[in-house]
Amino acid sequence: xxxxxxxxxxxxxxxxxxxxxxxxxxxxxxxxxxxxxxxxxxxxxxxxxxxxxxxxxxxxxxxxxxxxxxxxxxxxxxxxxxxxxxxxxxxxxxxxxxxxxxxxxxxxxxxxxxxxxxxxxxxxxxxxxxxxxxxxxxxxxxxxxxxxxxxxxxxxxxxxxxxxxxxxxxxxxxxxxxxxxxxxxxxxxxxxxxxxxxxxxxxxxxxxxxxxxxxxxxxxxxxxxxxxxxxxxxxxxxxxxxxxxxxxxxxxxxxxxxxxxxxxxxxxxxxxxxxxxxxxxxxxxxxxxxxxxxx
Numbered sequence: 001x002x003x004x005x006x007x008x009x010x011x012x013x014x015x016x017x018x019x020x021x022x023x024x025x026x027x028x029x030x031x032x033x034x035x036x037x038x039x040x041x042x043x044x045x046x047x048x049x050x051x052x053x054x055x056x057x058x059x060x061x062x063x064x065x066x067x068x069x070x071x072x073x074x075x076x077x078x079x080x081x082x083x084x085x086x087x088x089x090x091x092x093x094x095x096x097x098x099x100x101x102x103x104x105x106x107x108x109x110x111x112x113x114x115x116x117x118x119x120x121x122x123x124x125x126x127x128x129x130x131x132x133x134x135x136x137x138x139x140x141x142x143x144x145x146x147x148x149x150x151x152x153x154x155x156x157x158x159x160x161x162x163x164x165x166x167x168x169x170x171x172x173x174x175x176x177x178x179x180x181x182x183x184x185x186x187x188x189x190x191x192x193x194x195x196x197x198x199x200x201x202x203x204x205x206x207x208x209x210x211x212x213x214x215x216x217x218x219x220x221x222x223x224x225x226x227x228x229x230x231x232x233x234x235x236x237x238x239x240x241x242x243x244x245x246x247x248x249x250x251x252x253x254x255x256x257x258x259x260x261x262x263x264x265x266x267x268x269x270x271x272x273x274x275x276x277x278x279x280x281x282x283x284x285x286x287x288x289x290x291x292x293x294x295x
Contacts, residue, residue: 018068019141020096021242022089024048024076024129025103027058033235033263034100035062035069041243043098044068046089050075076103076128077114079291086135097141098242101129101148101182102235104212111169118290119164121171125149125178130185130287134295137202145242146207148186149234150252153213154179158279160286181283183209183252183271188280190250206249210238211268230255233263241265 021038025031026047038045039062047069049055055071062069070092074085089096105124114123133146155176159165165174186209192198193205212234237255240263241247248267256266273279288294 018042018044019098020093021045021098021100021239022048022072022096022136023100023102024074024132027051027054028103028231029229030231030235030238031100031102032058033232034102034239035235037236037239038098038100038243039067039069041239044070044093046070046072046093046096048072048074048085048103074132075115076124076132077120079116079128079131079293082128082131083135086132089136090139093139095139095141096136097144098239099133099136099144099146100235100238100242101133101146102238103128104149106175107171108174109171111165111174113164116290117164119169119174121174121178122163122181125175126181126185127287127291129182131291131293133189134291134293137205137295140202140205142202143204144202144206145247146186146189146205147238147242148182148207148209149179149212149238150183150186150209151176151179151212154183156180157274158184158283160282163286180273181287184273184276184280184283185287187250187276188284191277191280194249206247208241208247208249209252210234210241210265211252211254236263237265 021043023031023034023045026035027049035045035047047055047059052073059069059071072085072089075081105121108120112120114120118127153176158180159177186207190207192201193203213230233255241253252268252271253265254268255263258264
């Protein structure tokens with residue numbers, strides 16, 4: 001699979017056999033890299049983002065080069081927008097093989113709430129993807145993959161007593177909590193899809209998490225170019241994880257350099273999270289209550 005920034009190899013596959021991928025954060029460096037890698041592998045890709053203009057410009061450039069790409073406008077700070085977007089996708093395409101939940105905000109300096117009253121990091125990074133994934137799950141192919149983003153700077157425990165940071169907001173702590181939430185979500189989703197106790201979940205879905213670095217805010221802005229390169233590597237590795245036969249469900253991965261220097265996923269040791277199963281189930285229950293999407 002090509003991980004090149006501007007490389008696109010169009011694979012000719014009959015339209016009836018085309019598998020579909022969905023990428024959030026598709027206009028950011030990591031999302032762009034993932035989109036190219038998925039197109040390289042012969043999938044059709046739906047680019048998800050907030051700006052219709054940016055999305056359409058990206059998709060038009062890809063289509064002009066022979067790719068199968070379309071757009072899905074969704075504001076991840078609005079559950080109403082997410083619901084509408086998921087419904088539009090299922091009507092338009094019906095099923096999907098790959099869902100890359102790559103959109104991620106970081107370093108919001110002042111405490112900010114989403115349209116639905118969630119702290120911005122948790123709302124966009126976790127609750128939006130929890131909602132979108134749940135709404136799209138009925139369209140999962142017999143064999144499908146979901147990849148979520150976390151970071152090495154994630155929190156050690158959820159702040160269940162104050163998820164909105166009504167008291168003592170700090171950008172780094174809010175981001176770290178959302179990163180832990182996404183890791184817990186990825187692992188819990190995989191457990192539910194594999195357990196005989198939860199037959200309502202599709203057994204063919206594999207869910208994993210991929211880890212980014214921990215820089216955010218002003219530090220991230222100073223490191224701009226390097227972080228964009230890191231994001232592209234994560235995007236390529238996320239696409240590879242979603243398509244590879246050897247991906248282990250529930251595992252944590254990071255981007256590493258392959259023998260030819262191109263990005264590839266590297267499995268990390270299982271994370272140590274205190275009372276993980278209890279925390280994950282509690283987070284799932286709270287996420288369902290907050291989003292009003294039970295699945």
